[in-house]
Every structure is written in C-alpha cells, then in structure tokens.
Amino acid sequence: MEESELRWLFTRLATRDATERSLALAEIEVTGGELVPNGSPNGTGDGMRIGSNDHCADGTLIESALSKNVTSTRFLAHILRLAIQCPFSDVRERCKAVLQGVKEQGGKIPRQCGTGPSSFIPNSEIQGVENGADEQVREIFTDVFVQSQRLDHLTAVMGLHPQYLAAFCRTQDFMLRGNGPLPYDYRNYIAILTAARHRCSYVMGLQESEFLSQGGDREWLQGLEHVPPKIQDLYELIKLLSHRPWLITQELIEKLLKGPHNWTLSELVQACVLISHFTSLPSFIYGCGINPEIDMDGGHTLRPPSLTDESGLSNNNKPNEESAGGNVEELVQKMKNIEKQSDTEDSQEEKVKKFEKVREQSGKLLPRSPGSCGEREDITPFVQDPSFLYEDFARRGENSQFQTFRAQDYTWEDQGYSLVNRYYPDVSQLMDDKLGVAYNMTYNTMGHKKQVDTSLLRRAIWNYIHSLYGIRHDDYDYGEINELLDRQLKTYIKTIACYPDRTTKHDYDSFWLDFKHSEKVHVNVMVLEARIQASLLYCLRAIMRYMT
Incomplete structure (x- = not known):
C-alpha cells in the first residue's frame, strides 16, 4: 500500500x-x-x-x-x-x-502520554467511548469519527457541554467541507497559518492532515514561501485578526480585493470567518490543557510509565484556598446585591468611566512569560513578524489613539449576520446558533449550588472579553465586572484570550477553586465565542466601510 x-x-x-x-x-x-x-x-x-x-x-x-x-x-x-x-x-x-x-x-x-485528553482535567471527568458517554454525546462522537476518522481530544473535552459541541461541530464541518467559494485545501491552509500565530501545533497538526487528505500540495507545508501569492497577500489580515483586529482598515480590504492576485468578496468573507474561528480556537485548546493526539508528536512514547503518569494529574501547582478566588457563596450574594440595585441606572458618562476603569485595570494583568507548551520546532516557516503580538487596546496612563468600538454601532445581529449571509450563505445561521448556545448556555448551577440564575455572571465574562479588544456595550454597567470577576479569573481570561500559548495549569487551578471542571470549560467556551465575535465584528465592519 x-x-x-x-x-x-x-x-x-x-x-x-x-x-x-x-x-x-x-x-x-x-x-x-x-x-x-x-x-x-x-x-x-x-x-x-x-x-x-x-x-x-x-x-x-x-x-x-x-x-x-x-x-x-x-x-x-x-x-x-x-x-x-x-x-x-x-x-x-x-x-x-x-x-x-x-x-x-x-x-x-507505544503507550499514550498523559492520562487522557486534557492535562488540566481528570480523565474521570471526561466522557469517553468506554466510560459512560450518554446517548447524545455518543452519537456526536460517532459523527465526528465518521467525518474525520478520529475522535479528537478537543471534541472529547467539549463533550462536557453536548449542546455546544453539536453546534460547534456542525459549524466547523461546514466551514471546512461545506459549500463555499474557497477550495478545500485553501481552507485548511488558512487554518494552519492562523493557528501558527498562536503557536498552536495541535490545531496545525490536525489541519495539515486534512490538508493532505484534500489533495493539498505537500510543498506548501514547507512554509509561506512555497504558497501562491494570493495566500501570501492574506497574511497581513491573518496577523491583525489574530492579535490586534482594531488595526484592520478598509484600505487593507481594498488592497486584497483589487490587488494583482485579488480576492473576491465572497472568498474574503469566507476567509474572515475561517481566520476568526481558528485564531480563537487556541484559546480553548490551551485553556483546557488539551493534550496532543495519540498519533501526534508528544502524544505517544515507548518509555515505561512513571509514578507521575500512573497517579494522574499532578497537584504541584494547585493554589491554596486563601489565594484562589471565586467562592460560590460569595458570588451568589454579589449577584443578589446587583439585582437589588438594578432600579438605579448610571448616566452614559458614568458607564463610560466604568468601562475605562475596567480596561485600565486589565492592562495591569500581565500574563506569565512564555513557557514550554510542547510546540513544534518547525513552526517558524509559517510565521512572519513573530514579535507582533497582542497589545492592550489602551495602555496604562495613555489615551488610546484608536476609537472604542461601540457595539451598538455595528452589531452581529443587525449588520454582521446579513453581510456574511449575502456572500457566504448558510454559515451565518450556523454561527448564529453556535453563538447563541454559548451565550445562553446554563445549567442553573454554580459549584454545589443549584437553581441559580447565572446570567449576570455570564454577561460579565462575555463583556470583559470584549473589553480586552476595545468593544464597549453602551447598555452595560461595567461596574458589575469588578464585582463578579476576581483578579485570578480576569488574569486567566486575559491570558487565554490574548496570549493563549502562555497558559499553564497553575492559571487554570488559580480561579474558581470550588467550581466544577465543566464550569471552567464553560468559561473557555465563552472566551472562544466572544473572541470569534470580536474578530468578526472588526473585519466585517471594515468590509462594509469599503463597500459603502
């Protein structure tokens, strides 16, 4: 053979x-x-x-x-x-x-490295094909396996939230294999280049395999220098969407649409959807500590197991209870207090001041220095300008030269959805469904407490993520963020949203000590989706400005 x-x-x-x-x-x-x-x-x-x-x-x-x-x-x-x-x-x-x-x-x-799909979450918490997956999850797992010939670790961990997993799989499958103007190998290659910006070898490995299965040119896998100029021209958009989407201008859009190797509007909209998806996916990968697939480098070994391997997850980095924030009882009480105060509303000027305060405080949350993330040594050929990374939208003590993105001025519901639907039909509804599941998903629990309305907490997390990218919701009281999100949670969210490859198990363990692992994964789902939405809003707005 x-x-x-x-x-x-x-x-x-x-x-x-x-x-x-x-x-x-x-x-x-x-x-x-x-x-x-x-x-x-x-x-x-x-x-x-x-x-x-x-x-x-x-x-x-x-x-x-x-x-x-x-x-x-x-x-x-x-x-x-x-x-x-x-x-x-x-x-x-x-x-x-x-x-x-x-x-x-x-x-x-060989034997599998680690104890399962995640290095952060005990394998006993994750549903598998042989350890009691319920019927809904088993059916999704089977669909994923039939479609891609593997049940990947990302799917296994996301299976903690079956409703979201189903929406995610439908959407990603359509992006990569459904109708659309871009050739299939282009789609996979755009995913590879985008994942490389965050040094996410996990996504790169999966997409390279699919790229080859779609008949992609093996020479392209040697790096950017070996691909058509049309894809090379797209790289500036990939770089900006991955780190500082607020820098995207209508001039950049015009350059892509009118250059010597021009993109059509339909192709560019599909590319923007793909880039927004795959620049956000590393946040979930690193935030959940997803292990390499068994057949990937680092996923298997011939060495005999050690005591550490046999004992499961190490607790060396587990913080003490005094340092870990997010006590369930305390959070529930804070939400009750906010609900009591809901009758009084700040002026718009006061709301803006609170937004600026949250953004200024975020600038003081510094992620850890880059650590050992098991990244591939051959990632360099896929990355240009590697020093270009996320920077705070407005640095401490400085007035931002960039105008805050007022969410009410350009929304997904009113403008973004229709623009995507016009040039890339069908995917807009799939994305809208997935976004809705992520934003509204709740089990009405917090840790050990049941019958809890978690909407205030979920909205605070979502809007905090948007604030990191300069997006302000005029109808929101940003004081709620400082009430409901402790420093550890903010640091974790900023790290996985802006510098995902720097995430450590210590970061994961440092917030919400008495919450369930599934609830921490829920945070990662919201970061993934809010990040996708932020990136899309910036690039779609630039396209609209070019068109008008």
Whole structure:
C-alpha cells in the first residue's frame, strides 16, 4: 500500500457499515505487505509505508514487519488511538488484539502520554467511548469519527457541554467541507497559518492532515514561501485578526480585493470567518490543557510509565484556598446585591468611566512569560513578524489613539449576520446558533449550588472579553465586572484570550477553586465565542466601510 492507500484503509474503518469495517480490519492483521521505512516523505515523522512487493511466508503484516524489525511506531500509534478512541467496539477490540500480538512477538508498542485528553482535567471527568458517554454525546462522537476518522481530544473535552459541541461541530464541518467559494485545501491552509500565530501545533497538526487528505500540495507545508501569492497577500489580515483586529482598515480590504492576485468578496468573507474561528480556537485548546493526539508528536512514547503518569494529574501547582478566588457563596450574594440595585441606572458618562476603569485595570494583568507548551520546532516557516503580538487596546496612563468600538454601532445581529449571509450563505445561521448556545448556555448551577440564575455572571465574562479588544456595550454597567470577576479569573481570561500559548495549569487551578471542571470549560467556551465575535465584528465592519 502507498500512503494514500493507508489513509483509505483508515477511512474504511470510520464507517457505520459493520461489514465494511470487518473487511478493513482484516487488512490490518492479514495482508501480503510489509512495513518498511520511507524516510517520512510527508514531513510528519511517519517513517513508514506499507509495501506490497515482498511477501512473507505466512502473509501477516505484523509478523512480516517484526521479522525485519521495522515496525513503525507511528503506525502502531494510529492503532493505539483507534483502540482507545474509536466509538465502534469491533474496531477497538481488533486494534487491542493487534497491539497485544505485537507485544507477544517481542515488538515494542507505544503507550499514550498523559492520562487522557486534557492535562488540566481528570480523565474521570471526561466522557469517553468506554466510560459512560450518554446517548447524545455518543452519537456526536460517532459523527465526528465518521467525518474525520478520529475522535479528537478537543471534541472529547467539549463533550462536557453536548449542546455546544453539536453546534460547534456542525459549524466547523461546514466551514471546512461545506459549500463555499474557497477550495478545500485553501481552507485548511488558512487554518494552519492562523493557528501558527498562536503557536498552536495541535490545531496545525490536525489541519495539515486534512490538508493532505484534500489533495493539498505537500510543498506548501514547507512554509509561506512555497504558497501562491494570493495566500501570501492574506497574511497581513491573518496577523491583525489574530492579535490586534482594531488595526484592520478598509484600505487593507481594498488592497486584497483589487490587488494583482485579488480576492473576491465572497472568498474574503469566507476567509474572515475561517481566520476568526481558528485564531480563537487556541484559546480553548490551551485553556483546557488539551493534550496532543495519540498519533501526534508528544502524544505517544515507548518509555515505561512513571509514578507521575500512573497517579494522574499532578497537584504541584494547585493554589491554596486563601489565594484562589471565586467562592460560590460569595458570588451568589454579589449577584443578589446587583439585582437589588438594578432600579438605579448610571448616566452614559458614568458607564463610560466604568468601562475605562475596567480596561485600565486589565492592562495591569500581565500574563506569565512564555513557557514550554510542547510546540513544534518547525513552526517558524509559517510565521512572519513573530514579535507582533497582542497589545492592550489602551495602555496604562495613555489615551488610546484608536476609537472604542461601540457595539451598538455595528452589531452581529443587525449588520454582521446579513453581510456574511449575502456572500457566504448558510454559515451565518450556523454561527448564529453556535453563538447563541454559548451565550445562553446554563445549567442553573454554580459549584454545589443549584437553581441559580447565572446570567449576570455570564454577561460579565462575555463583556470583559470584549473589553480586552476595545468593544464597549453602551447598555452595560461595567461596574458589575469588578464585582463578579476576581483578579485570578480576569488574569486567566486575559491570558487565554490574548496570549493563549502562555497558559499553564497553575492559571487554570488559580480561579474558581470550588467550581466544577465543566464550569471552567464553560468559561473557555465563552472566551472562544466572544473572541470569534470580536474578530468578526472588526473585519466585517471594515468590509462594509469599503463597500459603502
């Protein structure tokens, strides 16, 4: 088998047709080929292909490979991934048997690094294909696996909120595989370039794999210098949307639409949607401590397990109760106090002063220095101007040279939705549904307390995220943010929203000590969606100004 045939084999395993799966499983264990090194031609370190010229006596792929001591660790990592994550029990059991056969014949089999999809959240908290996923989650997991041939860690963690996961999957699937003016390989490559701005090798790895499966040119994966000028021209927009979207101007839009390698309006709107999505996704990835996929670099190892691996998540960074903010009882009482004061309303001038105060205080929240995030060494070819990062919209003690984005002047509901729907039909409704789920999602619980109206807290988090990007809601009392969001939570939100690759487990542990993990993941969902909305509003407004 060539590499394309190997990909086809895994595709056949990702089908609801049990008969087809059975035939594909037979090819994993019994075939006339052998595993031989191939120098990793696709640059992913596979180091193997399946050849079909040399036939061994008994015709088994595993024994043939073992006899020559060339069994591919990467190939076995794929088998391990299926043995753990595949929603189809027949595939899981057969893959476990293959791995056991390799082990019994003296071969080295890889094991998963870490204890599950997240390095922040105990595996026992996350629903899996074998540990009690409810029917709704199991169905979503199966759909994701059939569509992409894997049940990725992002999906597993997002499964803590099934309603949002369903909306997220529908939207992302349409962006990458549905109708639209951009070729499929362009979509994946834009995702790769955007994820690289936040050094998110996790998203890059998944998108590179899909890029190749869509027939993408392998040479493009060597970096920006190897792609068509049209994509190179888009990079300035990617850079600005990723870090400082308020710098996007109608002049930049005009340059893209009228340049020598011009984009059409429909193509540009789709590109803006993709960039906004994939520049925000690292906030969720890093904020939840998503581990590499089993078949990725860093996702498997041949080393024996250590005591740390066996004991699960380390608590070395866990803060003491005195330093961790967000006590449930205290927050509930603050929300009650705010509701009692709702009859009195500040003047517009006073509301602006409170907004400026929140923004000034945010400037004092400094993220940690960049740490070791397990990032790829070959990320540099995809990044230009790496020193261009997020800067506070208005620095402390300075008047901003940029005008605050008044949310009422250009809204998603009144202008953004219709503009996207005009040039990129169907995705606008999917995005609107996903946004609505994220904004309104509640289980009416906070920690151990039930029957709690969480709307004030959710709105404070959402509007705080927007304030980091210079967006002000005229009808909101920004004093509520300082009442409801403690310093630890603000620092965490600013870190994952603006510098996601600097997020540590200490940051995750430092807020809401007595809240559930699912509630912390809920915060990450809101950061993801509010960030998407902020980016989209800036670029869509610039497009509208160009058009008028």
